Amino acid sequence: MKTKIYALLGILMMSAITIQVKSQEIPNGNMEGWSDVTAYENPVLYETSNFHIYNSGGELNAIKTTDAQDGNYALQLTTNPAPEVNVNGMAFIGYPGTNTIYGGVPFNKKPTAVKAWVKYDVKDLDTANIIVIFKTSTYVNGIARMQFTGVQTDYTEVTITPTWFLPYTILPDTMAVVLSSSTLEEEVDPQVGSTITIDHFSFVGVPDEFPNYSFEDWESVSLEEPDSWISSNAFTSNSTGASVLKTGDSYEGNFASQIITQKTIWGDYTGFLANCYVGKEDIYGGMPVNDNPLKVSGYYKYTGIDSDSALLVARTTYFDESTNQSEILEEVFVKLGNASEYTPFEIPFQHTGAPLADTLSLVFSSSDYSIEENVRLGSSLTLDDVSIIYESDNVAENALSAGVSPNPATGEIRFQLSHLLDKSMKIQILDAKGEVVKTQTVNVRSMTTSMDVSALQPGIYFYRLTGGNKPLEGKFIIQ
């Protein structure tokens, strides 16, 4: 049941997909935009697989259905596909760990049976599960387990008799529950479409009511998320707390993102901010770019517990039409050590020229997951002012600017166009961010043409002249 940490890093938030295709800036790189996101609903007292499927890019798979046997609602679990993994529909009271379950709700009786109303459609080779675990201290006192295969179209009541492992006089103190639409065996793949709907739990032989027995009580899981980023919050908020927080300790503006290594509901550790999905085996998606990034830079603070360090991963890819799939151009790993004051960082790329990158994927982690034994709860990475520089920015910097005068300019600049006579030319002025701030089309009649730049703020600008045999680029300064 333990999920590999990279699976836990696989996170999806639909809002994060609304990346501006035209923009070459890193969306919300200044960490100023934050929104409350209602991710999904869970039955009260239960954690569910919704966080996992939500993060993996599939449909929610632990849902409130009105197809109830009792009252208004029932719990429907379905094994749904996500881009990299089929996610078992699960709901649990307590936190599943390796071969055990932690936590639960107080319960101190020994019922003779657990009953539930169920309907299901479990695919071939698959098995749905209802497991109720009675614990005394940390020991398993008894288990009531039923497995389901095949199809049951109408609600039917099942009676599940517990097996008790401890003497009858030793009562449990805690009850935990695991409900699953698919197999819990790690070696067996959950089958897409396996589903079980559960309603109206009851006990036999004791007067106690099963907690939230009829799945009538549900609660929304809301997260405060940095806009346009994908965070690890959905993995951690319900167990140990948020792993990505809005902090007022900013380098610029009002806010920065603080990423903290927290325990997930699976007992693993995670804390990350990404602009892509990260699946079990790989990362995928990211922000569209139309030029090769030269470097991603920003400012950070870091407090690593023991020998932990922060890990920044950046990958560029391009779509190769000959193979009809995205190929990796470059992958860069940068580790950051402790920094109590804001410190600049850079993720440098080597690749230039063709093929041009079309996607940039970024994953910023508060722990160095490449050295698993160093990962520590509470390691904290604060990031702000994350930005990107592209190859073309550099070309512009290095291009000859001798054709422009005066430089620095004030109210007007002149372009020398000696080899471009009798052409219709377009002159674009771009600001330091690469945004076009002024465009002028001229029919060149002399060796010089001029442009009024008095409306532009002082700063560094780039010019781009097109219409000649080849574009001319360069930079100039307005004082």
Ligand SMILES: [Ca+2]
């Ligand atoms: Ca900021």
Ligand SMILES: [Ca+2]
């Ligand atoms: Ca119900």
